[in-house]
Amino acid sequence: MTLTASYEHCRRLHARHGRSYYLATRLLPRWKRRHVHALYGFARYADELVDSFTAADPSGALDALADDVEAGLAGARAGGPVLPAFLHTVQAFGIDHDDIRLFLASMRADLSVTRYETYDDLLGYMAGSAVAIGTMMLPVLEPLPGREASAREPARQLGLAFQLTNFLRDVGEDYVRGRVYLPLEDMDKFGVSPDELGARRTSPALRELLAFEAGRARDHYRAAAPGIGMLVASSRPCLRAAFDLYGGILDEIERRGFEVLEERVRVPRLHRAALFARQLLASAEAGRAELRVSMELS
Known part of the structure; x- marks a missing residue:
């Protein structure tokens, strides 16, 4: 290879x-x-x-x-x-x-490990999965000079937001694999049993639980948002698009009333294309600006 x-x-x-x-x-x-x-x-x-x-x-x-x-x-x-x-x-x-x-x-x-008792327990797992990938991505995306340390926490938060969004979308698929990523403490609070995650329809209690966890995901997205401005200009359109695309999955889950067990929730193709196109011009301009700087320095 x-x-x-x-x-x-x-x-x-x-x-x-x-x-x-x-x-x-x-x-x-x-x-x-x-x-x-x-x-x-x-x-x-x-x-x-x-x-x-x-x-x-x-x-x-x-x-x-x-x-x-x-x-x-x-x-x-x-x-x-x-x-x-x-x-x-x-x-x-x-x-x-x-x-x-x-x-x-x-x-x-x-x-x-197939279950997590509390949200803190789940955060510990996510710190080594999506969060670690987010912090590994950070040097490639290039924080602005002097912002390397401060950009790390928003990168962590974005990893949490993305992974929690995936957990909400894939709750049924994960159950088939024998895993439950919704905290058991929260499930007990809302009166949801693990077996309900294997059903074909989403119960009212499970909808309330998913809405609660979606609120947590929104909190992570808000905490991550300032990090986009800490990156060099040529990386920002990519992160804005990723932010909007994953946030769009969460929007679609909410729009469907948290009905996530019957079929996999996806952002409609035309909506994905529109989100991408919105950042395309910004990406081209950032690239031209960096090229001008390079030419001036040479």
């Missing part, structure tokens, strides 16, 4: 499984896109190992991946379809190795 082929493999994984964020990534400068694909591809690859119902030993496969990552971080030549691109991106941007280890620890939790 050459480095070029590894980046292309990651791009294809991103295009197939992360359609909303892949669309937003097209608003980035071309040179940045492959690095975002590499980070997504690594995350997706690890997730597929954990969710595999055909692998004889998912735990062993995850152990092998973690060992290969550690060897690669220490300078060994990487093999496999995603690690060459991933480790190249990690090295190029000085991505924090602890974030990588935290992410793999959360993937391991999915092999044994």
Whole structure:
């Protein structure tokens, strides 16, 4: 697997499984896109190992991946379809190795932990999954000089917002996999049993619970919003589009009255296209502005 082929493999994984964020990534400068694909591809690859119902030993496969990552971080030549691109991106941007280890620890939790008692417990899990991916993405998206530290918390909040949105959308699919990401404490408060998540229709009590969790997601989106302005101009249209696309999933869930069990909620294609087009002009102008600066400096 050459480095070029590894980046292309990651791009294809991103295009197939992360359609909303892949669309937003097209608003980035071309040179940045492959690095975002590499980070997504690594995350997706690890997730597929954990969710595999055909692998004889998912735990062993995850152990092998973690060992290969550690060897690669220490300078060994990487093999496999995603690690060459991933480790190249990690090295190029000085991505924090602890974030990588935290992410793999959360993937391991999915092999044994199927319930979370409180929201704080769930936050602990999300800190190593989507949050860690968000903080790994941050160097690629380039905070403005002097804003590197302050941009980290909004990046964490955006990871929480995105993942909680996914949990609300996928609550039925997760139940089929044997996992419940809605806090048991909240389920008990609203009188919802785990078995209700496997039904074909959403009960009134479950609708109230999902509305409560959607309010939490909205809080995370609000906390994340200031972080967009902390990035260089050429990265902002991508984040605004991703923010609106994932927020659009939450809007659609609410519009459907939290009926999420019958079919997967999706943002209508025309609406996705309109959100993308809204940021396209801003992306082009930011790119031209950076090119002018480059020409002036040369």
